[in-house]
Amino acid sequence: MDLAFSEEQEMLAKSAREFLANKCPKTLVREMEEDERGYPPELWREMAELGWLGLPFPEKYEGGGFSFLDLVVLMEEMGRACLPGPFLSTVVLGGLPIAEWGTEEQKRHLLPLISKGEAILTMAIIELRARYDAASIKTTAVSDGDDYLISGTKLFVPDAHIADWVICVTRTAETSNPEEGITLFLVDAKSPGISTVLFSTIAGDKQCELTLEKVRVPQKNMLGERGGGWGMLQRIIEWAALAKCAEMVGGDQQVMEITTDYAKERIQFGRPIGSFQIIQHYLADMSIDVDSARVTLYKAAWKLSEGLPCTNEVSVAKGWISEAYRRVVTQAHQIHGAIGFTKDHDLELYFRRAKAGELFFGDADYHREIVAQQLGL
């Protein structure tokens, strides 16, 4: 066992922190919340130059050949900085499934484009029930000659309004088992019949309603096997949940640090509020949430990287971190008082993101049910 970062991970985390501190100030974060596109293309290009956009893809497709655990190390820093933009959508929801299940042609075409920052991807999963379960997938893909025609409405699709490609989760067959007959397609976002409506969300991130009306997709754009989508989707949800956990742990850590600093500086009753035992104990409890979240994230990410079964570990991580982060940021508000309640203060950025993160790819209840199944209940 070696729980220290490798030299490469150390470098990655350090350079990412410095880069983002420099290039992603909170003024930019706020600006992007208001910006319809939601990311600065210049920064996106620089991230491509740093190799971040291709980090976990094989080198033969112009990727960096890094592990999922390395990606987690990087995304922790992105969460710390509240980095806006379609990184998770493009790299985790778009790139990783292509790298895992794509045909040679799909990989050769899209992975280098992602790595170079020339294609933005996302995945459309959720529909009207707003749940990550098989039964709620109603969007149909009907065979029509050499093509498929996809119709349906997808909700909460991250970054769909700027995406070049959308991996669309569809139903190609209806049987008594809702987990059968699910198929994934790579859909060119400029295809006729696609429209998006941008939502205004609590965290200011960009999520969309995506409507598909008989969108024609060639057979060769099927990702993985016909009808085999549910198994893939479970895997993808694990990646995405852990990637989101990484962002949340980074945010969690940052909130801990700014709140500890504030408690040392803020004077009331003639002394720093951090000298009051109740504040000390609040912070001590917050530190338990932060530090336990991080090691739990790493454990799951390591297992995932090694290709070991990790369904339980991922759900333990997302279930725990979803609530631990909320506890931390809630308590941080209590310690900050009125200043933290202002729009100008950084804390509110994290508070809103903590809730959005909780809801993304399964909240604690969703993951507790998976843990219950893993217990054989």
Added chain:
Amino acid sequence: MDFLVTEEERAFKKEVEDFVQEVLREVLPPDWKGVDPGPEEEEREDVFPLAAEVWHRLGTRGWIGLNWPKEYGGQDSLAKDWILKEELIYWGIPGMDPAVVQGDLILAFGTEEQKERFIPPIARGEVKYAIGMSEPNVGSDMFALQLKAEEKEDCYVFNGQKIWNTGIHHADWCVVYTRTDPNAPKKSHGISVFIIDPRSPGITLRQITQMTGLDAFCEVFYDDVRVPKENLLGEKNKGKDVSMHAFAIERTYGLVILHNARRYFDQLVQYCKETQVNGQPLSKDPLIRHRLAEMAIEIEVGRNMGERINWMISQGMITVVPSCQNKIHGARVAQDLSNLGMQILGPYGQLDEKSKWAQLGGRMRHMYLSSRAWSLAGGTSEMSRNIIAGRYGLGLPS
């Protein structure tokens, strides 16, 4: 970064699992539900001889003090020591005596003569130890201790009182914290530590019943008790160093609590799978699934924290803060779990093991009571929070 278990560790774990099976088969009664780690449950008449037998078998195997240097019968392996403890605690095997941790202290502070005298009997599983720290007016404020040890020509003479000394009435030795300099400029100075024989003339023991019903606590009165000078552990008046070290080596306390809780948890899960209510197993009830899963997550998170602590120890890193974090977490988990268990068992949860109607051997009721101590013993959760907030952790001002 990796969470790999080495081949050697895996092999040793297998050996320990075999040992556990041997003990379950040959020593413990059938359908063993397990007991809490620590000396408390040795107060049960049926458990005491079992604990002694296991302690002896551990000694015969050479497994007491696996983390100790080879010259003192150890294997210099923190990892193995922890694997052994984890398995014994999970299965609720009695017998691992506080002597092991006191042995750690003797190895750290003892003279060569003391090591030769005190360590081999521990390693053989022949002697039992207790700890004498608390006093009627000394709880969390431990440096306020008063038990007087006065240096005379040929010995120290003890006068005063200790309390909450668990299991001292069964112990062969007790490591006692005393005041040797009442005029020291700071109260943390002027403290000295001794290894004493609890049967020395002038010592009176009075057992105190814990809320679990076990008479495990003792009040200890010292009345002109003569303690040989060679029993002083560490330097005179430098007992603070010994006490800080004692707290530091208690750093896996949180994990101890969690592994113990894990057994109760697994028993509870099994109960929910097997118990039918309204024509379906309890485990199908969404509320119960939810609450058990919540518990499973908290236990797993605590284990992850513990893994990190063990790794940090193996790297020679200071683990004061993560140990305090894990102890707070572990105690909370155990207390919540026992409450959940009591609620799931319903009115059956009230019964002790003697009732034919008792479920899960009456252990959930025991845990509901005993787990109160886990946020108190070895430093209260509040003291742990103070430590996390202080200079070793968040560096908040005092």
